[in-house]
Amino acid sequence: MFRNCHIMMSERDISQGCKQGIASAQHALFDMFSPQLMATIFRYVGDDDDAKDVLQDTFITIYGTIHSFHWEGDGSLRAWVTRIAVNKSLNFLRHKKRLKSTTVPVETLSDPPDDVDEETTQEVASLSINDIMEMIAELPDGYRTIFNLYCLDGFSHQEIAQQLGISEKTSSSQLSRAKALLARKIKQRIKNQEQEYDTTRYEQRHK
């Protein structure tokens, strides 16, 4: 109920209010962006409990640095808070030293099948967002991080290399393997769902 009271505030009003330390504006900012930021953070850290901690830390940082935000039109506040959430997630992973031991040995990965594009695109469309989020979360930390940064949050390999302290080549290489691994997971998930569906139908027929 309280959430609905200030949901009608615009991003601009919210940012102005937060800069002035108005509690209702801070609350509105939280209500407006927390579910989306929670999903973003979960994509990076891959764990619900960790995501909650990072989300809380993210908002504390947002409120503490809101004075540095400059309004540049609709969407700018969202982009700004998302950027903070991503940075907090990366810091969290770095702090947990999970970015150092995240690569899957190259030998364990086979090249992606040639038909990965068409089938996977259709398959992605058929999967729920929760399924996709779970599969992304299942990726090794390093792969998941680079996949998120590059594919979903629009970072360049140069920015990723700076953020993670790796070379651009490494970033590119790991992204390729992350995609391949994710594609395989999607295919496997679809396959499992089909088998499950067939089994259910078979049982229903012979009941």
Added chain:
Amino acid sequence: MSNDINNNWIEAIKQKADQATRDVPEGMWQAIAQSLPEQEQAPVPAKRAIVAPRMWKGIAAAAAVAIAVTTGFFLIDNDNPEPNRIAQTPTATVEKPATEPGGETVEEATTTTSPTLIAQNTPSPAKAKPAPKVIRAKGGAPAKDSPRHYEEVRDYESQLQLYPEEEEEELIANEFNPDEYFYDIETMQALEELYAEYDNAMNQDAMQPWNTYTDSTYQQYLVYDANARRAAREKMAIHNRDEEPTMAMAAYGNGLISGDRNSTVNGSAAALLSPPAPSNSGMMLAPVAPGMAPSVAPPVNYEYHHHMPITVGVTLSKRIVGNLYANVGLNFTSMSSGVTPDNGAPEFNQSIKLVGIPFGVKWNFWRYKGLSTFIGGEGLVERVVSAKFNNESLTIKRLQWSVHATAGLQYNFTRNIGIYVQPKLSHYITTMPLNTQRNEHPLNFNLQMGLSIDF
């Protein structure tokens, strides 16, 4: 390899991810709100109005009031009391109640193995007089070189009920343990006067012909006298260092507990200081081994079961610099113990209430969301405001000093209210005259939990 992958499916994932939301746990906003700096919680006030809070915050950071219900439970075994305290109660029969708490009569008690060397047969009512009066009333000994004095000595000794000589020697040879004796302060003062007078008399007597009297019993008296004098002086020293002139204090100071204070005080004073007729000389008063008591109650052992102390306190914190805070406060501690006499008497309580002023520093070295951790050092000085041993009220003036090292964890539910848990290593520098857990274990580890209200 990546070039082989068409990115359409990636774009499909991105579209879904952009729309993705995830449930935020309830209460997160409250947790965040209480972590926010104060000025961001409310509309920005006028400049003049904000000066005071900022100054206050900048200088004092927070005036933290912690209303702490502290549960100090000692990890050191509480059910394993120290070796029993032995209270030997030299008691005049005439002053004792008809029966001891355990149901034994005093007469029966006197038959125990207390180190009685000499027992007097018929205590007189005059023995109940305060000791100093007895001494002052004697009016001075006759001249040591007078025949009368010599006669009195022999008369006095002839009235003594002596143990067999072998037993006397054994008793004399045994190491004198002052902890097995106690005297009330009046007795001790009287004894000091007495001994001074006695010493003086002995020095003079040494040059007199009558001192050639070399009866072995008399020599034994001298030995006992020396021992008893030492004991009395030790008791006196304890008293001077400690508390009010009550017998109980002298006794408790050594962990010695009296069962019946009034009768013991009067009885012991009378027994120790009142010479039997016809003697009134210093020499006759001088031997004050416990055996001089006309009757001696049996030793009573006490077992202590210390209950969990409870402390309620208020602490005011002021930030010195950064995350370093200075603390000062006021707390109230209640300690109680169950005391069980081994003579069958019912258990009774010992209770002590103290008011203390803690002072120290605290450093918050880590903070994450509502959680914060700190370490600190603290001094504490406490004064007893009430002390009771059974029904007897005691006055204890001695301050108890202690030092504490602590590490703690605090979680704030809201901006101002939180709970904390605080393990603490404590060392009690000074001890209490009463037997307490702190006396038995000056170094202990305890855990405090409390409610913190900051404003």
